[in-house]
Amino acid sequence: MTNSSRITTMRAFIVGLAVTATTGLAMGMVPIASSGHSAGVILPGPGVSTFDPSQWGGQDVLDQGTVLEGLTGYNANNQIIPVVAKRWTVADGGQVWTFYLHHHLKWSNGQPVTAEDFAYSWLRTASPANTTSAMWASIAGYLLNAGEYHNGALPAKDVGVKVINPYELRVTLAFPHNILGDLAIAGSMPLYPPVMQAHPKSWDLPKYFVGNGPLVPSSWVLNGQITLVRNRYYRAVPGQLPAGNLKTVTLVPTPSVPVEDFLANRIDAAIVASPSDYQYVRQHPALKADLHKAALTSVTFLEWNKSTMRSPLDRAIVRQAISMAINRTPLVKSVLNGMGRPSAIFGFPGWPTDQGQHPLAYNVAKARQLLAKAGYPNGKGFPTLYLDTPTMASNPMAVGVAEAIKQEMKQNLGITFQIDQLAPTIDNYVNWQGLTPNIKPGYTIVTGGANWVGASTLLLKSNQDLMQAGELGPAWYRGHIANYYFQTYDHHDVQMWGDPTNPRLGVRFADWAPLVKSAKADIAWLNAWIARQPKAFSITLVSPGAPTNQQLWNGYVAAWNKAKTPAEKHQAWVNAWKFVGNYNAGDGLAGIGLQGQVYMWKNMPANILHAEQWNSEEFATASSKQEIALADKMNNFMMDQAYAIPLYSAEAFYLEKPYLHHVQVNPYAFGGFWQFGTLSTK
DSSP: OOOOSSOOOHHHHBOSOOOSOOOOOOTTOOOOOOOOBTTEEEEEEOOOSOOOTTSOSTTHHHHTTTSOOOSEEEOTTSOEEESSEEEEEEEGGGTEEEEEEOSSOBOTTSOBOOHHHHHHHHHHHHOTTOTTOOGGGSGGGGBTTHHHHHTTSSOGGGSSEEEEETTEEEEEBSSOOOOTTGGGSGGGOOOOHHHHHHSTTTTTSTTTOOOOSSEEEEEEOTTSOEEEEEOTTOOOOTTSOOOOSOSEEEEEEOOSSHHHHHHTTSOSEEEOOSHHHHHHHHHOHHHHTTEEEEEEEEEEEEEEOOOOSOOGGGSHHHHHHHHHTOOHHHIIIIISTTOSEEOSSSSOTTSTTTTSOOOOOOOHHHHHHHHHHTTOGGGTTOOOEEEEEEOTTTOHHHHHHHHHHHHHHHHHHOOOEEEEEEOHHHHHHHHHSSOOTTOOSEEEEEEEEOSSSSGGGGGTTTTGGGSSTTSSSOHHHHHHHHHHHHSSBOHHHHHHHOOTTOTTTTSSGGGGHHHHHHHHHHHHHHHHHHHTSOHHHHHHHSOTTSOOHHHHHHHHHHHHHHOOSHHHHHHHHHHHHHHHSOEEEETTEEEOOHHHHHHHHHHSOHHHHHHHHHHHHHHTOOOHHHHHHHHHHHHHHHHHTTSEEEEEEEEEEEEEOTTEESOEEOOSTTOSEEOGGGOEEO
16 A cells, blocks of 8 residues: 555645646445456446536546546645646746646547647636536636636637647636646546547547546446446556556445445455444454555534524634534544544644644633623523534434534533534535525534645635635624525615516616616726735736726627627626626525625625635645645634634545555545556555
8 A cells, every 4th residue: 555644745745846836336236246356356436427527526536547637646645746747837926837748648549648638628617508517626717717708708719728739738827826736636637629529428438438547438337337447558657656457447336335345355445434334344353454544634623504693603702612612532532433533723743734723722611711701601591503414324423423512512511502414415505505594503514625735725624614705704794695695686686777587678778777887886996995905815806817897897788789689688688787796606606796796895804804815815826835824824713713613634444455556545525545547456
């Protein structure tokens, strides 16, 4: 096993580079018995419904280094290394990157891998026709004007990616950013344009699929078994693990009883997923020798659940009292059976930000004093709060942790938490989306991980509540911004400009008058406010080289003038309405227009504004040192204000057959195994 047992600093993620800026099986289906020789192995794998790298799903594990490879990638120690790109240069403080590709790398059909393949794939992700693309999980989210192209405001030619020649690619970002980690993720992988164009709806079927990774699919069942075979044209580059010696790797959906299947030789490696399984393995003589451990980049924490209802949690001293009354050590020992490490910070030994965080210390006496100061001595008069968790079926460990915290709160502070198990869809919304209707005041149990190596991962999702508007701040502030999330269109804006669902509106330019007035006032206010902000923050609001708000507004008006039919004119007006106004963008997110931006910046509490600035600035630097410093500021703010309370960091325990070599546990948020192409038998 070659996994590093320690996560090194962020600088060490960039290896040897002179860069100045830095589902279950079908009923009754049983896997065939494992052979345990070089012909092939059987492993648990992700459920795959597509190999499309522009979508966020289980296929990312395979797209990312197994069937596809990017400009950068990971080595055996999960550090970033150059792969398809042999080198690069950086200009304009980290805003312009030029990549020089290897000339000898080929697709699985023998054709060369070129710069055009990357440009095609990234523009496909950003295309307005790709309405379900995960822009945020790819390099496309950082490209200059990619968001405007995706929204239909600008053409593809204005996006910041340019093919200089077949082996040279120039990337212009919306703002300076260290993109090397972003280039290694599934969403940044290349695609082979000829097969995409010839078979746009079936290109990922085995008979058409063309990849540039060490393995390619020879067969796969929707969300079921996948068989991968060797890509005969694949060549590893210096620093990579060589391709494995296995002719086939068969992936079966993650079994419900992985340890039993491993013991019965149905699979060759298995993740130990629960404390009870872990205890069983440690006591089993035939399994103990096959047990291994690897570090994972994730922390489980309590997150303010973003309720819009008033509660004692609106006061920082109440949140701080709760944080200081949690003893993490018995929680890990008793509930998790040692499957984790107690952590009061968003990190663990060796994580880049582990030395710069200053958490609230465990201190029950101080916690009781704070609660009394807030008017609730020994919890008297304190209303019941809610502790949201996934269901027992989806995450039994989280429910056990919640029970332990509930007991500590009652014992140490005299306050009552009610555990509320949320269905997976609601749990996902509460944890990762914006404001959610009908959520009662309290906390939710979240595991925040590093999806990939990059600036935002330093925070291990402690900044999740800074990612969408209105999640932090007083109740009146959250309540106002809830109108952007809970209604199709904010009723305040509908009253001013008209209802976008009315097809008769926007057909006459006279309908634009109130919208024009608001746009003019909002643009003027935002221009003046942005001009007063620090440069490191302002460039994230108005990207250098990107069109201004006024230019974008002029484009919406021009589109209306060009529209021929009443329906086209109405739609052009709706597009302009959404640019100025606020609306539910779907999937638990809000569309924040000019009007909403003005409201937020005018009314946001000062301490939250500072945290928002740090969050933006961290994305807009190409310096690892600055990334770490800004991440520390945000981590400390979230912990000091007790909007986020770390509990423990994760470790992976897994079983592997003694004849396997180069098995790697995914240290990022996908879970399970990865880099299947490097697997070998000893």
